[in-house]
Amino acid sequence: MRYGFFPGCSFEGAAGYRESTEAVCRVLDIELAEIKDWNCCGATSYWSTRDMKAYVLPARIMALAEAQGFSEIVNICNACYSTLRKADEKLKNDGELKVKVNLALGEENLKYSGSLDIRHFMEVIVNDLPADRLKKHVKIDLSDFIVAPYYGCQLNRPWGDMDDTENPVLMDRLIKRLGAKPLENYSAKTECCGAAHMVAHKNECIILNRRIVKDAVVKGAEVISTLCPLCQFNVDSSQGRNGLPDMPVIFFTQLMGLAFGLTGKKLMLNKLLTPLKKAV
């Protein structure tokens, strides 16, 4: 299985996201072929400050993917997923804008035509892989490992078409397939982590992240599983100041790696700010 892959600017510096994703792909025989010469998608910053450039940046990524023969772009970051999808939808419906954007892209002989599906890697694992193919690789018994699935905001909002906006279940399903226990009544699963506001409005964001962690702690989770580098960073780094016991925050790919029997070293668990202490 081969997919066009958009890593985004945060893939590299995230706590073991890249290493665990690559390791898991090797085990499952999935190829995430990086789109050559991809640029930053622009995320919230460009939507907030620029008119046309906010569309040109994601359009360039999609045009590159099309030129390189991909039919889908798989993302690992919620903001990248949301930005690409939003730009794609707007360009498909606004012919004038599409003409202007393609005019600019023409400087590199690129063209956006809107033929791609924009996807997230977690959803690819759950929807494209048959359950038993995943279960085949599960070597470690995680049956008493309670994992709180934290989705963040921009995966299911505003679309809500692949999963519910308030109470999504795709990552819960993944956790179950890995043999672990998803925290069934985790109410904070789509509470906001504060995203980029963590820099300029740290104190307010800590209060938001506290809610995410507290609900997991109170309901008995041992780890929070997440699927966006910024969410992981915020929930991870905000701890230690909120009067709660430590709650490690790992990527879903690291959870998969643990289930497959890969070592903590291979999954770069040491890069987490709040350490995962469970002896797995």
Place this chain on the structure above:
Amino acid sequence: MRESIPKIGVYVCHCGTNISGKVDVDAVSNYASNLPHVEIARNFKFMCSNPGQQLVIDDIKEKGLNRVVVASCSPRMHEKTFRKACKTTGINPYYFQMACIREHDSWVTEDPVKATQKAKDLVRGAVSRVTHHQGLSSRVVDINSNVLIIGGGIAGMQAALDIANGGKKVYLVEREPSIGGNMSKFDKTFPTLDCAACISTPKLVAVGQHDNIEMMTYCEVVDVSGFVGNFKIKIKKKPRYVDAEKCTGCGVCSEKCPSKVISEFDHGLTNRKAIYTPFPQAVPNTRVIDADNCIYFKKNRCRLCEKFCEANAIVFDQKEEIIEIDVGSIIIATGFETFDPVSITQYGFGRFPEVYTSIQFERINNATGPTSGQILTKNGKKPESVAIIHCVGSRDKNHMKYCSRVCCMYSMKFAHLVHEKTGAQVYEFYIDIRSPGKGYEEFYNRLQEEGTHFIRGKVSQVTDIIDSDDDQGRLMVVAEDTLAGRVRRIPVDMVVLSVGLKPSSGIENIVRMVGISLDSDGWINELHPKLGPLATPSDGIFVAGCCQGPKDIPDSVAQGQGAAGEALSLISRGKLEIEASVSIIDPERCMGCRQCEEVCFYSAISFNPILSVCEVNEAICKGCGNCTATCPNKAIELKHFNNDEIIAEMEGLMFG
């Protein structure tokens, strides 16, 4: 084939400024005066008024007109009016044609120049057509005085009582085992706080005992054919497996029955047995066996009910019956259902045990409900604070865009009940308070004085993420208090979702059977939103109650009485004149292929085996034209819509 040399009068209506505001009516009438066979062409402010009609009548007399064209509104508005005017002068009313230059032109065309041109085209088409009109005579049919009422809720029951008291026979068909509808589920009604059962049970009993009402419960209408005054209805009588004549309603069978089924009447809050009645005051009080959940029917064991029934009323081999009746008019009173808020995931219905819908809360408050009328949480304790959330599913483009009209009032009723029974703090989260009825605003004031916390803000979330450890086990309701300008997070013990109303399930089948339509929200389309709320475009089919749109009990009762009035008015006419437009089959051309018989919706065509041709029953034919279009040999002519007339109209429209 023309019957005589046509002498046409053309009248272009201004319709106030409805037409003349967009169409140059002078230009159109001038243009018309130059068309072939047009003797006189005029334009006038209001053709449908007395002076307007008098113009036509005078011209017919003075100028010897024998054809009339009026270019004005839709024929559905005034075709009858003008036909009648023609008739008074002695010319056949079918020598009249309307050109619709309002709904089809002035109301839908932006550019006045284009609108005027279109009006000219339409008039030209009508003039061309009317020269081919034939003189036809209307049919007169008898009206059967029986009435079918579909739905045994408060509107249906009221209609039944009024018609029955008027001396006519009513068939009241209800698909549940008992009549009573949604009102039987309630505890108290707003704004008087009357006990719902106390005021409705007398109606149920009256219906059950009335000589003129044949109550057909646990029955469903499966087929409707015919036309106004002469409907043939097929009703499916579902088997109760209990003999209604013998059952005394003692209830021993239900006591002994070992099975447990989730109760529909209690909306999932309790269980019932497989042999049951929905509620204690059910009419009729005959038990019914739910075969899908009965151990005997599933596994061929048990039969305890039969064993203990002293009246020997259990009949396991009872079969479904189809009953056929003849009625002259039908009243649809199928009522409403509540919106299922499980899709509004942020309110936690189905996730949190203490989140209830309003209809569930009614059952909790009702003395025959799961808690014998006490307001208790699932751990049996009285709540200390209750949140009531308005507009759940209503006024929401994501669900139902309309306002359900009754929820503000019933929400405030709940607030009162909570105060009375528990003394708890009540928080009403609203967007607007809608209290338009008699005593409704005063009811709102009363609730304010009782200390209800009215917070203006649509709730964004019900969650179990609490702020303070004291609130362990409670629910948090998060909303902006828009009037105070702050976001509030309020801990409560119980949440009631004031869900909106939607049409009863199965309404699509009913309207399809009788040939009417639903609006975009699923409610039945009435004849006219302002002036025809109880009739439908299908003659003889009336509506009453919530199936036409959400409303409270006084309005449902009023509509029930109104629909009874409509039905009785129809019956007292005794006879009805019907449109003369029917199909005629030419036996010389008919080859007996019977395709027309197959496509006739009204079963008006039958095959004559002796002559080997098909024949139309003019009494039943509705003039839809399906057979005419289908006949491969062009043996069928639809009166008033024959080929000459249609082609003439088309040529008139297209070629100027």
Place this chain on the structure above:
Amino acid sequence: MTSDLILRDIFFKKYRGDEIQKCIQCGTCSGSCPFAPYMDYGPRQIFAMAREGDMNEVLRANTIWFCVSCYNCVVKCPRKISITDHMYSLKKMAIEQGIKTPDMLDFYHAFNFPVEEYGRLTDTAVMAKFGLRHPVAALVNLPLGIRLALKKRLGIKPRPLDNLPGFRKIMAKTEEIEKIEKLIMAERATMIGKPANQDTDKKMEKPEGVL
């Protein structure tokens, strides 16, 4: 200071903000907004003010800069108003009007800089640029930065694109197209209110093809 009504006109026409006229002020947006408790006015109030013309206050409030694009409001709005998109529009208007730069705007500028320069960014590059204007914030995040560095998570300079010149050309072309658009719109704006063209008047009198 540009007049309130002109600003509202820009918001309604250029940014299609007239959608907010559908708002019934139910407050579910403010209720579901994670940052509403910290805003001068919640999103609901901002729209109440914007549509009644209090635009200068709207653009000067901290509300729009607190919007974090969580889309909670959008999925719940009973009128299906694209609230987040309007927040973006208001941010851009505030920038256009040269209203005081709040912290978040500095952050966005710091974010955009490496993207324009290299086509990609790293967190460090962004923080460094942001720290130039907000040294306190930079210092506060220093311990965190050190922890990340120790875990080898701090890439300093972004890896530039292979075809950086091509990318820069695209960005330049985009700027050019935007400039042309602005000129056209300005010209159109001056044409409103001028008397009708003589030629067009004549054409209206006698349309062709009428009987």
